Amino acid sequence: MRTILVVGGGYAGFYAAWKLEKKLRRGEARVVLVDPRPYMTYQPFLPEVLAGSVEARHAAVSQRRHLRKTKIISGTVVRIDHASRSVTIRPAEGPEYPLGYDVIVVTAGAVTRKLAVPGVADRAIGLKHVEEAVAIRDQLLTAFDRAATLPPGPRRRRLLTVTFVGGGFSGVEGFGELLSLARALIRKYPELDPAELSFHLVEARDRILPEVSDEPGRWVVRSLEKRGAHVHLGALVRSAEDGHVVLSTGVTFDSDLIVWTAGNAANPMVHNHTDLPIDARGMLVVRADLRVGTAGAPVPDAWGAGDDAAVPDLAAGDGRATVPNAQHAVRQGKLLARNLIADLRGRRTRDYVHHSLGTVATLGLGTGIFEWKSVVIKGFPAWLMHRGYHVLAVPSWERKVRVLVIWVAAALFGRDIVSLASVQHPRQAFVTGGEPAAPAIDPEPVPGHR
Template sequence: MRTILVVGGGYAGFYAAWKLEKKLRHDEARVIVVDPRPYMTYQPFLPEVLAGSVEARHAAVSQRRHLKKTKIISGSVVTIDHARRLVTVRPTEGEEYPLAYDTIVVTAGAVTRKFAIPGVAEQAIGLKHVEEAVAIRDQLLTAFDRASTLPPGPRRRRLLTVAFVGGGFSGVEGFGELLSLATTLVKAYPELDPAELSFHLVEARGRILPEVADEPGRWVVRELERRGGQVHLNAQVMSAEDGHVVLSTGVEFDSDLIVWTAGNAANPMVHNHTDLPIDARGLLVVRADLRVGTEDAPIPDAWGGGDDAAVPDLALGNGAATVPNAQHAVRQGKLLARNILADLRGRPAKKYVHRSLGTVATLGLGRGIFEWRGIVIKGLPAWLMHRGYHVLAVPSWERKVRVLAIWLAAAFFGRDIVSLASVQHPRQAFVTAGETKH
């Protein structure tokens, strides 16, 4: 049998493998997925995981539960030698080993873009994975508990200060949801003054949410500021050493919670460790039908899509590439499966063409914004559209039902505000049990 190797189990990789195993004939080919995580993260839910509106496990779609005919390898592909149809796999446990394939699908995704800013690597946390979202939520809840035991002063202000760096969708949605949680949470702490909350959103450009038009973007800034947030445009983080944040505008503040959402960078493996063609940004060069290569020089048996590939956007034209978001990655994953099957069976592949369904973002409980072809909807209707779209888009009916049940429960009983930060140190209670200090 032919071996189809899928590198990465994110949106594009998961959907490609899922559709392949449903459509492949018996003994036509076998599918292998290599990914360090045993689940696909449904990233649009991460801001709601921050706020407790979605359970962390419900934002993660199990690969083994849904890819029942696919071989799952827990690890990472560290090199691709397509000339020899060989990759090097670094498993989560054990030594690296070579793995042969016949067809490769590169959907390794992008990584969080970082800069050599003092203190960022030591102090900041990303918002790309479920574990990060859970840690951010628990850290905020724990900060409230700690702040409530302190008198007003610098230490208490630091605990109640949050900084988000990056004004794209991930940063704005995360900022809005966490701000919504904090303003609700402070009501449960009579020791704290709501005025002590200090939330900062830092963006290097002169606007946030580049996917929407200028005026809706300005409205989002006004909405966040109306709710107590501080939006710093045309500002860069110069330093974050020991939690002391210094902006290029001269603003300075102390924070124990710095969330880094300043965009994506090329996957280092794709950029540096493959013989497949890449462009100047370090992205995989693919044609409109998602085959690796160009129209004049296609690469046999190599396909790619998602955030690590420069997919031509035929809907826009002018040589533009599709933006790295879930809307494209899901559809590219499905087309990858169809085109690989067509290639195996001697049929022509189809080109990827997808016109945007619009952009929708949550800004906190009951607040959102939607834009499509000049039509802008704000507030509660946009928030309901956001929830409706994503409950339909999340894979599998099992996940849809679980998420919908959590939302309905929260509508009646409110968000859960229990911190489980101690889960990050599970042995501490056992180790210290019985200790007595004199």
């Protein structure tokens, strides 16, 4: 029996393994999936996890629950040696070991792009995983509790200042949802002045949301600014040491919560530790049918899809690769499974061609933006479309029902504003005899930074 090894359990890897399970004949092949996390993160729900509109666990789809015929290895592939059909696995426990395979599917995804900005590595939080979304939410809620005990002044303003770096979909949606939560939350704190709330969105380009056209992008900026946000376009973060943010435009401010969403970078394993072909950006070279290689030189028994693969965008027809988003990753994963099985059975494969269904984004509770060709929908209808699309797109009926129940409960009873930051210190109460854990808030600012 052949072994099909799936490297990575994100969108593309999860859907590829899921479809392989359903389509493989008994005894035709076995599927092995390697991923350090036991779940697939449904990333479009992370902004709503920030705002408490979706329970954190409901944005995570269990691999073992849904991939019942797949062997799941909790670990990370640190090297691919396709010439010998072998990978090196670093398990969650124990030493590294080699694992052989017959066919490999590389869907390792991308990583958050980091820049050498002083202070960012020490203070910023990313927004690619459920744990990060929960930490951001808890830190904001804890900041409100702490600010309410302080007199007006620099320390209180710092606690109520939030900075998002990156104006793509992840950054804008997360920023809009957290801003919506903060503006609703401050009404519960009569000790605080709404004018003290300060939200900053920093984008290096002269516009946000590059996936939408210029006018809808400008409308999003106006909408955020109308709600009190500060949108810094054409600005770079020069430093964030000790929470003192310095922009290239000369603007400075202190911020306890810094969220880094400045795009994706090539997966280091794919870029540095494989003998499979990669391009100048460190992306896997993939043909239109999702085989690794080029049209004239395919690599036998190797397939790739998702954010780590440069899949030709045949719908665009201009030689570009598909953009790294959920629409492409899900559909590529499904097609990859069909093509792999067709190849096993000696049949023809199909090229990946997907025409966009449009772009839709949430900007906070009750506000959104949708664009498809020349059709632009703004405000509440677009927000409903966002929720409708993603509740249909999240895999499994079990997850759809759970998310819908949470939304109905929130509509009836309002947001849940309880912070569980203390779970980051689970032994604190035991060790100290009942004293609460220290809040997950950064230290006092350096003297002189105001």
